[in-house]
Amino acid sequence: MKESDFITNIKPTWCVGCSNFAVRSALLKTFVKLGLKPQDIAMVFDIGCAGNSANWYKVYAFHGLHGRVIPVASGAKLANGDLTVIGIGGDGGMYGEGIGHLLQAARGNMDITVIVSNNQFYSLTTGQASPTTPKGTKTKSTPEGLIEMPLNPLSVAIAADASFVARGYTGEPVHLAELIEKAIQYKGFSLIDVLQPCVTLDKIHDYSWFKERVIKLDNNWPVKDKKVAIEKAEDLDKNIPIGIFYLKERPTYQEELPFLDNRPLIKQSFNKNKLKAILKDF
Numbered sequence: 001m002k003e004s005d006f007i008t009n010i011k012p013t014w015c016v017g018c019s020n021f022a023v024r025s026a027l028l029k030t031f032v033k034l035g036l037k038p039q040d041i042a043m044v045f046d047i048g049c050a051g052n053s054a055n056w057y058k059v060y061a062f063h064g065l066h067g068r069v070i071p072v073a074s075g076a077k078l079a080n081g082d083l084t085v086i087g088i089g090g091d092g093g094m095y096g097e098g099i100g101h102l103l104q105a106a107r108g109n110m111d112i113t114v115i116v117s118n119n120q121f122y123s124l125t126t127g128q129a130s131p132t133t134p135k136g137t138k139t140k141s142t143p144e145g146l147i148e149m150p151l152n153p154l155s156v157a158i159a160a161d162a163s164f165v166a167r168g169y170t171g172e173p174v175h176l177a178e179l180i181e182k183a184i185q186y187k188g189f190s191l192i193d194v195l196q197p198c199v200t201l202d203k204i205h206d207y208s209w210f211k212e213r214v215i216k217l218d219n220n221w222p223v224k225d226k227k228v229a230i231e232k233a234e235d236l237d238k239n240i241p242i243g244i245f246y247l248k249e250r251p252t253y254q255e256e257l258p259f260l261d262n263r264p265l266i267k268q269s270f271n272k273n274k275l276k277a278i279l280k281d282f
């Protein structure tokens with residue numbers, strides 16, 4: 001398979017130079033590297049700039065309601081555990097409307113990969129404050145400056161015992177592709193928060209701003225230490241580290257359900273009479 005086998009001929013509507021192109025490119029490279037076929041992959045897309053890529057991938061795809069990527073992705077994985085299931089969205093949908101779902105999937109260790117294009121705005125609607133917007137930022141929805149503190153998605157996910165928690169950056173595309181590859185291969189819930197500068201709306205946090213701050217985590221980073229992972233995720237005063245912060249090995253949601261492990265729902269027999277009885281009761 002080659003990268004072009006995973007894309008449709010529909011032209012992306014992202015702004016020229018949008019860093020979401022780097023996320024897409026990293027995903028395509030990873031699909032090829034892992035030897036996946038389009039029919040092996042299910043992608044679930046949120047509403048927003050990142051989610052707008054729904055039409056441009058030639059895989060099983062679902063473009064749902066705002067913030068509801070993770071329940072749909074979880075359902076797809078439970079129905080067919082053979083699929084590689086990937087949720088795509090932005091910081092608004094995933095950390096705002098969808099945060100409860102994210103925490104639930106992390107706690108349950110649902111075997112899906114969630115990739116969040118985090119540009120600290122609701123960009124598709126032209127720049128309202130999102131859960132990751134820095135305190136004090138003036139936006140269309142916060143003309144006097146944002147009152148709330150920004151949510152740190154990594155430390156929140158680690159606190160919820162997510163199995164794989166990483167931060168990537170679109171200005172480091174090879175590193176980002178490596179993170180995506182590892183996340184897909186990791187058994188359990190994986191979250192990659194991707195620093196994704198919005199080149200149209202954010203004139204402060206542009207590529208030169210990130211270039212001065214982004215550093216890679218050391219190769220010997222102690223990925224199993226929850227406490228230091230949270231501390232490092234929140235340590236953003238001088239630099240912004242990227243890489244895998246935290247790994248936790250534990251059974252996946254499917255493995256906790258004996259009737260699902262190695263026997264996805266689509267491979268189980270369907271008893272119409274049993275269903276009729278349940279519906280009658282209902």
Ligand code: SF4
Pocket residue numbers: 013014015017018019020049119123124197198199200201
């Ligand atoms: Fe990309 Fe920002 Fe344009 Fe959305 S508004 S497509 S995030 S550059």
